[in-house]
Amino acid sequence: MRYLVTGGAGYIGSHVVLALLDAGHEVVVIDNFITGHRDAIPKDVEQHDVDLLDYHATSNVLAKKRWDGVLHFAALSLVGESIEKPFHYLRNNYQASLNLIQLCSKYAVEKFVFSSTAALFGGPDRCEAISETASIQPASPYGESKYMVECILRWADKIYGLKSTCLRYFNAAGADPFNRAGEDHSPETHLIPLTIDAALGRRPPLQLFGLDYPTPDGTCIRDYVHVTDIAEAHIRALECLNEKSTAFNLGNGRGYSNLEVIQSVERVSGRRVPWEPAMRRLGDPAVLVADSSRIKRETGWSPRFDTLDKIVETAFAWRAKHPYGYDK
Numbered sequence: 001m002r003y004l005v006t007g008g009a010g011y012i013g014s015h016v017v018l019a020l021l022d023a024g025h026e027v028v029v030i031d032n033f034i035t036g037h038r039d040a041i042p043k044d045v046e047q048h049d050v051d052l053l054d055y056h057a058t059s060n061v062l063a064k065k066r067w068d069g070v071l072h073f074a075a076l077s078l079v080g081e082s083i084e085k086p087f088h089y090l091r092n093n094y095q096a097s098l099n100l101i102q103l104c105s106k107y108a109v110e111k112f113v114f115s116s117t118a119a120l121f122g123g124p125d126r127c128e129a130i131s132e133t134a135s136i137q138p139a140s141p142y143g144e145s146k147y148m149v150e151c152i153l154r155w156a157d158k159i160y161g162l163k164s165t166c167l168r169y170f171n172a173a174g175a176d177p178f179n180r181a182g183e184d185h186s187p188e189t190h191l192i193p194l195t196i197d198a199a200l201g202r203r204p205p206l207q208l209f210g211l212d213y214p215t216p217d218g219t220c221i222r223d224y225v226h227v228t229d230i231a232e233a234h235i236r237a238l239e240c241l242n243e244k245s246t247a248f249n250l251g252n253g254r255g256y257s258n259l260e261v262i263q264s265v266e267r268v269s270g271r272r273v274p275w276e277p278a279m280r281r282l283g284d285p286a287v288l289v290a291d292s293s294r295i296k297r298e299t300g301w302s303p304r305f306d307t308l309d310k311i312v313e314t315a316f317a318w319r320a321k322h323p324y325g326y327d328k
């Protein structure tokens, strides 16, 4: 099969590129490298330095070949930054996706898989695992932009028959178990790489935002899902996407507190993690855990990296081998 991957130079996209290649598929990448890394794409993969906001340049790539599917990762994804620059986020995530989906409809692409997010459910505090039927209440322009793309996809199916799966990832984490790719965001805002860097003495003490949440140890609880398991979910989604468009929540189904992340990094690295308490951040819910029973039931997906230590081991191995990330 031949797949077009947008944002294939990014963290999750690059792991999915590897999984598609490992499964014997042909892959072409579109990326504008705004946050992605050229070194994250294997050398023999065709890549186009194109901004999806450029309709004509994107059209030129889509028109070149017949596509069995498009996997759409390209986005800006910092919640805090999206509150500072709402229109920038809505333009980049919504307008760029509108261009892409319009072109997929025009060129009769059969299958579309979209990187959606738990930020759809960001509003109220919920303690129970979040299923697909939970109410959608984005608490940021980032979350809203992702929901707007889900809405475009609903109409693209109704009117043009474009079949899509929206995968709403919870917290992506970890690195390729063969150390071919890893996490390198700039600025880094994700807890596991920040904690690893603090353990390695590459950052000042880790700040823990809020120790007074209504959780057993007072820190926030999140659901970490390994990036290779996310990649596997894309392969399953493509295989199972035939008659019906759908959306799946994607997580491990078990939450870990921020303090448990610190303890896991200490176990895996054998080093102490220096940390200090900090004020709660606006809009951080106490608990965000996925109910992933629907994707398991409907596609047979199940996470291989099902404990925090397994996830942290791969992240630590990559970070130890690439102390300054890609391109450096």
Ligand SMILES: NC(=O)c1ccc[n+]([C@@H]2O[C@H](COP(=O)([O-])OP(=O)(O)OC[C@H]3O[C@@H](n4cnc5c(N)ncnc54)[C@H](O)[C@@H]3O)[C@@H](O)[C@H]2O)c1
Pocket: 006, 007, 008, 009, 010, 011, 012, 013, 030, 031, 032, 033, 034, 035, 036, 037, 050, 051, 052, 053, 072, 073, 074, 075, 076, 077, 092, 096, 115, 116, 117, 118, 168, 169, 170, 171, 172, 173, 185
């Ligand atoms: N990392 C997570 O925990 C997480 C959780 C939920 C959802 N997501 C979603 O998954 C996707 C991938 O996330 P990531 O962590 O790999 O992010 P990333 O920033 O590493 O990757 C995004 C990629 O998209 C590219 N890009 C952005 N805007 C573009 C545009 N207009 N045209 C072309 N390329 C563009 C960037 O250069 C980058 O390579 C995003 O859509 C994100 O919203 C991520």
